[in-house]
Amino acid sequence: MLFKFPNAEKSPGDYMHEGILYCGHCKTPKSCRIEGIPALLPIFCKCSKESYQRMDEEMKRQRELAKIEKLKQGLHGAIYHKFVFEKDVRPDSNASLVSRGYVSNWEKMKEGNIGIMFSGDVGTGKTFYAACIANEIIEKYKNSVLMISVSEIINADISVKDELFEKISAVSLLILDDVGAERRTSYGYEQFENIINLRDLSGKPLVITTNLSIAEIRKPPDIAYSRAYDRIDRMCPQKLVLTGTSFRKRIAEQKRRKAMEILGEDCI
Template identity: 35%
Template sequence: MNGLTDTILKMMDTTQEPEDYKGEDGLMYCGKCHKPKEAYFPQGKELFGRDRHPSECDCRRAERERLEKKESEKKHSDEVERLKRDGFTDPAIRHWTFGNDNGNCLQIEKAHFYVEHWETMKSENIGYLLWGNVGTGKSYFAGCIANALMEQEVPVCMTNFAMILNNLFTSAEGRNEYITRLCAYPLLILDDFGMERGTEYGLEQVYNVIDSRYRSNKPLITTTNLTLEQIQHPQDTAHARIYDRLLEMCVPVCFTGGNFRRVTAQQKMHRLKKLMEGGESQ
């Protein structure tokens, strides 16, 4: 008990700095902000023979709040880093953000809408089927959603079926366990859907992932170079049951416009030509 009493008494001590002073009320005051560093117990009560206890002055409170904010920001930053390390199979996706958007994607407002209404999208199991030509910004659009949600500490997995099929073949964990883990993410994004090999085994695993995601009642976003006509009118039963699930889960969003990748390549070619001609300094 003596040890406990000593600990409590130490907690009740008020640290005095050289500039602190006693006020007319007998309490110690901070020499910087001139607010009391002590307070009396109510109604003249005492504890262990003490009639007062420590109290935060304004500058001590500001310092505590600063340290708490710093710790909170670090904790948030570490969690976002963990989510991105776990959720992206390609590190380049980290840079596909709303802040880095160059304005070329005409549909980007739909990505903003999805993030802003995430709780509704999640509760009502609403996803996107992003379709259109190569290089029109579908993957970037999906990456913006993934990064924005991760910044809110929402776990997201953005991968593709080539990676999934490879993991199913080589992973030490069982197929069901791996698919269950994929379906545990609040949002799953499948990039370049339809580019995987159309083998019987591949199509069966694609269906298993899509169907398991459907049964988990969690949203799915897919990007594909297939046309909506191809998705709505598949050529065989194997593809039909996959596409039917997708269309039930995902709202189609058409991506039109030029090939952004081709434009970027042309700009780099033009830049290199100028450098080789000596028209610009390095």
């Protein structure tokens, strides 16, 4: 059976010139002739090439967005998704500069297994900066991140916990939020030590946020936590102590003022 070559198809506005079909829109050839082949063979005109390139770029963009969306499933908390450097109200603070520098030098941080400890009182921005790092690493490097509180891991159902422990070892960056706030039980300690041990053995970076001071990490009141905290101290050589007005109080005040503008002072 002989192969039948396809003929170039003529669309409205197209025209023939010297035996070649031209696109009526971009005025470039839509066909060509090859010696020995009677058919007028189709080729891409300029606007068709550009159209396919746009389609290809859009498909790549959609694949990138889908990949990022999947990676962001590792952020266990809707609030984590909202924290980005663009919303930083203290861009000149040491915590902000170090966090941004950590992201800019992520490949070196990852290779050197260098983590960060964010320490400070409630509402000072520890979780905010940790989540900013998480979102930026996902967006910029397409690397996997697991950001989760220690309590959520400890209290997770056994079927979920197995998957979480696999991720603790596998992800490029593990961020443990609110270290020290978990229930102080023998089971809780055992699970916490397993988490830190797994991450330590993975040789990958760890970032933590905690209300505990650096002194409490190095000399914990509860001696049972000494070994795990000693590992954290080693795994997170970059330590940032955040102070100042509570982010939450500041946001609450901003909302109160906004409500006053809308409803009037007498209603607040």
